[in-house]
Structures are given as structure tokens and as C-alpha cells.
Amino acid sequence: MSEPVGIVLVSHSPRLASGLAELLEQITSGAVPVHVAAGTEDGEIGTSYTLISKAISDADRGAGVVVLPDLGSSVLTTRTVLEDHPDSTVVMIDTPFVEGSVAVAATAATGADLATVVASAEEARHVRKF
Numbered sequence: 001m002s003e004p005v006g007i008v009l010v011s012h013s014p015r016l017a018s019g020l021a022e023l024l025e026q027i028t029s030g031a032v033p034v035h036v037a038a039g040t041e042d043g044e045i046g047t048s049y050t051l052i053s054k055a056i057s058d059a060d061r062g063a064g065v066v067v068l069p070d071l072g073s074s075v076l077t078t079r080t081v082l083e084d085h086p087d088s089t090v091v092m093i094d095t096p097f098v099e100g101s102v103a104v105a106a107t108a109a110t111g112a113d114l115a116t117v118v119a120s121a122e123e124a125r126h127v128r129k130f
Contacts, residue, residue, distance in 0.1 A: 005108040005117045006033040006059030009101060010052055010069040010078050014039040017070075020101055027102065028109040035059040047077040056081070056090055064089040064114035066104050066121065070097045089114060095121040103127075 007024065011017035017038035024034045037055035040046040052067075059065045067082075067090065069075045078092050091114065093100060100121040107120035 002111060003061035003063045004028075004032045004111060005063045005104075005114050006035065006056075006061055006065040007101065007104055007108065008052070008055045008059050008065060008067040009034065009036050009038065009097075010047065010055075010067060010074040011036070011038040011097070012045050012047060012070060012072070012074060014043060020098060024101060024105040027105050032105055032108045033059045033061055034105065047074045049077055049081055052078055052081045053085065056085075060090075064091070064117075066108075066114070066117055067092045068095065068097060068101050068104065068121070091118050093118060093121040095124050099127060100124040 009017045009020055017036040021034045021036050035055040035058045037051040040048050056065050067078055069078045082092060103120040103124040104117055107117045
């Protein structure tokens with residue numbers, strides 16, 4: 001199997017993103033690189049350009065990277081990183097943070113390509129819980 005698409009979780013809360021990363025690692029049995037860019041460099045609530053940039057680099061194994069921000073400034077900061085470092089293999093996805101991340105992880109774990117992983121996140125927007 002080729003290298004999987006990497007995942008970056010961008011959140012204001014290190015605890016929130018770390019918990020979600022733990023869930024994704026269980027779902028994928030650790031087969032998918034999941035990196036967290038959450039909070040500020042000093043561990044406070046917020047977002048960090050530097051942490052996002054590093055997480056994208058760390059998650060990239062050659063098959064592309066999907067970036068899932070939680071809300072607000074995490075979206076704006078991620079956009080700035082992507083504008084400053086354009087790369088067609090790094091895609092920010094507009095999807096529910098938890099549901100989209102689970103869909104992405106499960107799809108990436110199958111060895112799917114970047115386009116298929118992105119499509120799975122888009123589909124997660126319409127999945128009902130009950």
C-alpha cells in the first residue's frame with residue numbers, strides 16, 4: 001500500500017484536538033498520520049500559524065494532506081498558511097470537525113487518494129446521526 005493522505009486537525013483547544021486525534025488513531029490503527037495544530041505555542045487557547053505550518057509538513061508523506069479547522073480564526077489562520085505556501089496537495093476542508101475528521105480518517109486508512117478523501121469529508125456534511 002502507498003503512503004496514506006495525512007490529516008491535520010486545527011483547533012483553538014489543544015485538549016479538543018488531542019482527543020479527536022486519539023479517536024482517529026484508534027479508528028485507523030495508527031496507519032494514517034494525524035497531526036494536531038491546536039492552541040498557541042505556549043499552550044493557551046487560540047491558533048498558531050507556526051503550529052499549523054509545522055503540522056502540515058509533519059503530516060505530509062507524499063499523498064497529500066487534508067486540513068480540518070474547527071471554527072473562526074482557525075479557518076483564517078489556515079487560509080493564511082495555505083496562501084503563503086501554495087500546494088495543490090494540501091486541502092483545507094469545510095466539514096463538521098468530528099464527523100468530517102472521522103470520515104477522512106476512515107477513507108485515508110483504505111489507501112484512497114486525496115480527491116477521494118476530500119469527497120468523503122464533503123459527504124460527512126449530510127450524514128444524519130439518527
